[in-house]
Amino acid sequence: MSYTDQYIKEAEVRPSKRDELVRKALEIFYREGFHATGMDLLAAETGISKTTMFKHFSSKEELILAVLRLRDQEFRNCLFRRMEQAGRPRAQLLAMFDALSEWFGRPEFRSCMFIKAASEYPDPRHPIHAQSAEHKRLLFLQLQKIAADAGARDPDALARALLLLKEGAIVTAHLGHEADPAGDAKAAASIVLAAALDS
Amino acid sequence: MSYTDQYIKEAEVRPSKRDELVRKALEIFYREGFHATGMDLLAAETGISKTTMFKHFSSKEELILAVLRLRDQEFRNCLFRRMEQAGRPRAQLLAMFDALSEWFGRPEFRSCMFIKAASEYPDPRHPIHAQSAEHKRLLFLQLQKIAADAGARDPDALARALLLLKEGAIVTAHLGHEADPAGDAKAAASIVLAAALDS
DNA sequence: TTATAAATGGACCGATCGGTAAACTATATC
DNA sequence: GATATAGTTTACCGATCGGTCCATTTATAA
Numbered sequence: 069m070s071y072t073d074q075y076i077k078e079a080e081v082r083p084s085k086r087d088e089l090v091r092k093a094l095e096i097f098y099r100e101g102f103h104a105t106g107m108d109l110l111a112a113e114t115g116i117s118k119t120t121m122f123k124h125f126s127s128k129e130e131l132i133l134a135v136l137r138l139r140d141q142e143f144r145n146c147l148f149r150r151m152e153q154a155g156r157p158r159a160q161l162l163a164m165f166d167a168l169s170e171w172f173g174r175p176e177f178r179s180c181m182f183i184k185a186a187s188e189y190p191d192p193r194h195p196i197h198a199q200s201a202e203h204k205r206l207l208f209l210q211l212q213k214i215a216a217d218a219g220a221r222d223p224d225a226l227a228r229a230l231l232l233l234k235e236g237a238i239v240t241a242h243l244g245h246e247a248d249p250a251g252d253a254k255a256a257a258s259i260v261l262a263a264a265l266d267s
Numbered sequence: 268m269s270y271t272d273q274y275i276k277e278a279e280v281r282p283s284k285r286d287e288l289v290r291k292a293l294e295i296f297y298r299e300g301f302h303a304t305g306m307d308l309l310a311a312e313t314g315i316s317k318t319t320m321f322k323h324f325s326s327k328e329e330l331i332l333a334v335l336r337l338r339d340q341e342f343r344n345c346l347f348r349r350m351e352q353a354g355r356p357r358a359q360l361l362a363m364f365d366a367l368s369e370w371f372g373r374p375e376f377r378s379c380m381f382i383k384a385a386s387e388y389p390d391p392r393h394p395i396h397a398q399s400a401e402h403k404r405l406l407f408l409q410l411q412k413i414a415a416d417a418g419a420r421d422p423d424a425l426a427r428a429l430l431l432l433k434e435g436a437i438v439t440a441h442l443g444h445e446a447d448p449a450g451d452a453k454a455a456a457s458i459v460l461a462a463a464l465d466s
Numbered sequence: 467t468t469a470t471a472a473a474t475g476g477a478c479c480g481a482t483c484g485g486t487a488a489a490c491t492a493t494a495t496c
Numbered sequence: 497g498a499t500a501t502a503g504t505t506t507a508c509c510g511a512t513c514g515g516t517c518c519a520t521t522t523a524t525a526a
Contacts (some may be wrong), residue, residue: 101389225451243385
């Protein structure tokens, strides 16, 4: 049973404090940072008692893992649904950058939760780091499929290049002085895409 | 007096425990994380007493700022020196990705310290976050100049695109399953560069 | 050798950390 | 109403947190 199946199994349980906790914790961890958010602060901000937290999760890190699973699901669902709206595969690939642009424009935008998780848990063997890497791998698989559908001669390479631009745009949007990282990324993606689809 | 001038002024003071501390702290913060490294642990790992640390820096965050300044200097110096070795401006731009590839292959590689700092101090107004952003801005300025020297029609846009690929490659190298993020980025950069230099 | 500056060790501070346990409250079901 | 379950409050735990202070030791310069 992969971790995705595990998440589906958990979702069969009816809405509960557990779900509420994960949802709220996601927002706070994203805004403040994982280590920088203590469990007392989390209890105060979520309105959920520490006892309840530790009833549902055996440790803070287990809670973080649940948060990452939720974020992975919602992010990939939203992103690929938004891309699908663009119609044909080629347009979908470029629409990823429109989706990024919309995300960057939100007041709560603060980079990518998985980049944050990997930064705060830098050991690749740590479960939190590993789960962040898994999110990126799933992203790649989905994008590779669309690149193949778009008729790329080398869907792997194209997907990889587009993801580089995606990650670069996220970091730059969080850290740079650039006016339109998503637009810059889209422009570069257009060039790379044209080269990848030329016969 | 900009922060760069401030750093130069500090460097006029002769080698000291202070410099040793900053150098060693850089390694430990980079490996373990900022919040995850307490001052007791830092003292134990650096062999420098907490009293001495607090004699030279009024707070942990001031130490972190000094660490970031050092890292900024050494990173940009090394990167641009490495690029210069490639000769002509166009080759220099592509050599950035060779430099990245060499960096990624080092056992101590764990992403970019400034991405880490921004992740752990996500508020753009925080001095640590602001200094990380400044590092990226200085990088951009230097790259823009080389792009202009290479004859790009729009040096700004080219520099921005190349930096997107650079940041994407760093994140991917730290988080992805890809075999050669720097190589992928270089391939994409070649395509973008060709388009940018075409008359 | 002596004087001075720098650094250390050790103890301390109030606060927070992740986590535990018992008594109590709220809610749903029979 | 009785019972079971979920959740809360409150206090607690040992440990660590960033930071302070003083007596002592070490390093450096003359």
